[in-house]
Amino acid sequence: MYDLVIVGAGPAGIFTALELLRKGSKQKMLIVEKGRPVEKRHCPKAETGRCMNCKPYCHITTGFSGAGAFSDGKLSLCYEVGGDLPSLIGEQFAQELMDYTDGIYLEFGADPHVEGVYDGEEIKEIRKNAIQAGLKLVDCPIRHLGTEKAQGLYLAIQNYLTDHGVEMLFGTECTNILLEGDQCLGVRVRENGGAEREVRAKRTVIATGRRGADWLENICAEHGIAHKPGTVDIGVRVEVRNEVMEKVNKVLYESKLIGYPKPFKNKVRTFCQNPGGFVSQENYDNDLAVVNGHSYKEKKSPNTNLAILCSHNFTEPFNQPIEYAQKVGELTNMLGAGHIMVQRYGDILDGKRTWAKELSQSNVKPTLVDAVAGDITAAMPYRAMTNIVEFIQMLDQVVPGFASGETLLYSPELKFYSNRIRMDADLVTNIRGLHCLGDSSGWTRGLMMSSVMGVLMGQKIMQWENR
Numbered sequence: 001m002y003d004l005v006i007v008g009a010g011p012a013g014i015f016t017a018l019e020l021l022r023k024g025s026k027q028k029m030l031i032v033e034k035g036r037p038v039e040k041r042h043c044p045k046a047e048t049g050r051c052m053n054c055k056p057y058c059h060i061t062t063g064f065s066g067a068g069a070f071s072d073g074k075l076s077l078c079y080e081v082g083g084d085l086p087s088l089i090g091e092q093f094a095q096e097l098m099d100y101t102d103g104i105y106l107e108f109g110a111d112p113h114v115e116g117v118y119d120g121e122e123i124k125e126i127r128k129n130a131i132q133a134g135l136k137l138v139d140c141p142i143r144h145l146g147t148e149k150a151q152g153l154y155l156a157i158q159n160y161l162t163d164h165g166v167e168m169l170f171g172t173e174c175t176n177i178l179l180e181g182d183q184c185l186g187v188r189v190r191e192n193g194g195a196e197r198e199v200r201a202k203r204t205v206i207a208t209g210r211r212g213a214d215w216l217e218n219i220c221a222e223h224g225i226a227h228k229p230g231t232v233d234i235g236v237r238v239e240v241r242n243e244v245m246e247k248v249n250k251v252l253y254e255s256k257l258i259g260y261p262k263p264f265k266n267k268v269r270t271f272c273q274n275p276g277g278f279v280s281q282e283n284y285d286n287d288l289a290v291v292n293g294h295s296y297k298e299k300k301s302p303n304t305n306l307a308i309l310c311s312h313n314f315t316e317p318f319n320q321p322i323e324y325a326q327k328v329g330e331l332t333n334m335l336g337a338g339h340i341m342v343q344r345y346g347d348i349l350d351g352k353r354t355w356a357k358e359l360s361q362s363n364v365k366p367t368l369v370d371a372v373a374g375d376i377t378a379a380m381p382y383r384a385m386t387n388i389v390e391f392i393q394m395l396d397q398v399v400p401g402f403a404s405g406e407t408l409l410y411s412p413e414l415k416f417y418s419n420r421i422r423m424d425a426d427l428v429t430n431i432r433g434l435h436c437l438g439d440s441s442g443w444t445r446g447l448m449m450s451s452v453m454g455v456l457m458g459q460k461i462m463q464w465e466n467r
Contacts, residue, residue, distance in 0.1 A: 010066025019458025346405025
């Protein structure tokens with residue numbers, strides 16, 4: 001019997017346990033994690049040069065510290081970036097929690113240098129150009145952990161939790177929750193593919209991350225956990241030469257631009273900009289290959305990559321947004337024979353596919369070397385593709401050369417934030433003893449805001465414990 005069981009060792013789950021320890025809690029805690037400890041997470045692509053489609057899960061997306069730490073490892077330090085948690089708890093309080101959480105990261109070895117803090121004439125020019133293009137520039141300082149440096153930082157956190165009595169079950173899958181009426185009594189787990197068993201706890205925190213969003217959606221439907229379909233983001237990973245992004249990289253490091261391109265006027269945004277970074281592949285449990293970006297502190301490429309994401313909000317009667325985005329990804333994977341597809345922007349405008357020979361002759365060389373040249377428009381929905389093309393034209397007014405014919409677009413880039421769990425400002429759901437945090441809850445997007453939600457959960461549990 002535990003006081004608290006946490007499903008998922010991503011930022012939200014980790015910081016729940018961490019904050020409880022920092023506040024002096026004596027609760028008996030267990031973290032259940034499907035993947036491996038941080039020091040045993042390793043992507044074999046570094047040796048093989050190609051994605052090995054690791055089973056039973058992808059080591060980039062699964063394991064202690066979650067997916068974010070093994071991709072770009074960036075902490076956004078502004079409440080306007082990272083999801084909708086501020087609308088639940090208040091913007092000022094969210095920023096205060098963010099500053100507090102940032103301090104914890106610094107204690108565990110995060111780089112004290114902050115990128116994107118600049119107020120000179122160049123930022124004014126970028127903002128003016130953005131306004132003229134119909135885009136909003138969001139000021140957001142970035143603390144860049146770096147893909148490789150983040151692993152050491154999270155190892156330190158993992159060791160801290162272990163040294164202070166937090167139990168961890170790795171290689172363990174949560175199959176369901178235990179309910180009695182409207183109260184959660186724990187979870188059912190399966191260790192290393194073995195028999196299922198029950199783990200009972202006074203409180204249960206579900207923090208399964210983006211890749212666990214569809215699993216949590218099924219759990220909600222089965223047990224009547226109050227939720228509503230939320231947003232899914234469908235888009236591409238764009239790659240250009242560093243020279244094109246030179247000014248923006250210098251001044252902002254990670255530009256966050258939002259627009260509503262015609263004719264549909266859906267929200268489209270840039271996300272996860274990686275100067276000198278590398279485009280990467282991640283695999284989900286159902287063999288879905290999606291594209292992402294890595295950014296190292298030391299290792300650099302001649303290119304900058306970033307995501308362009310179109311937000312899709314569905315209305316009645318449709319209530320399966322995650323499945324919709326997965327189908328888009330599956331169709332793209334089918335056309336690429338299981339690989340990420342890449343196409344030049346100019347070829348999209350010309351209505352033709354891209355060929356490998358054409359890529360080899362371009363100024364922009366793909367950093368994802370096993371991406372397959374093809375036609376991403378054959379799988380991308382018309383609405384999303386139109387939004388992307390129009391948004392790139394708008395970005396070209398801010399970053400001249402961004403809409404070059406040689407600009408590379410990789411697909412699919414999908415973000416599953418759907419299934420917004422209904423909860424109050426205390427993070428209480430309609431099921432007693434059950435709390436849902438992080439990206440799988442639909443309230444956060446990314447490392448920092450997920451960590452913030454975990455810190456808040458730890459503080460709330462501590463308050464309840466002291467009553």
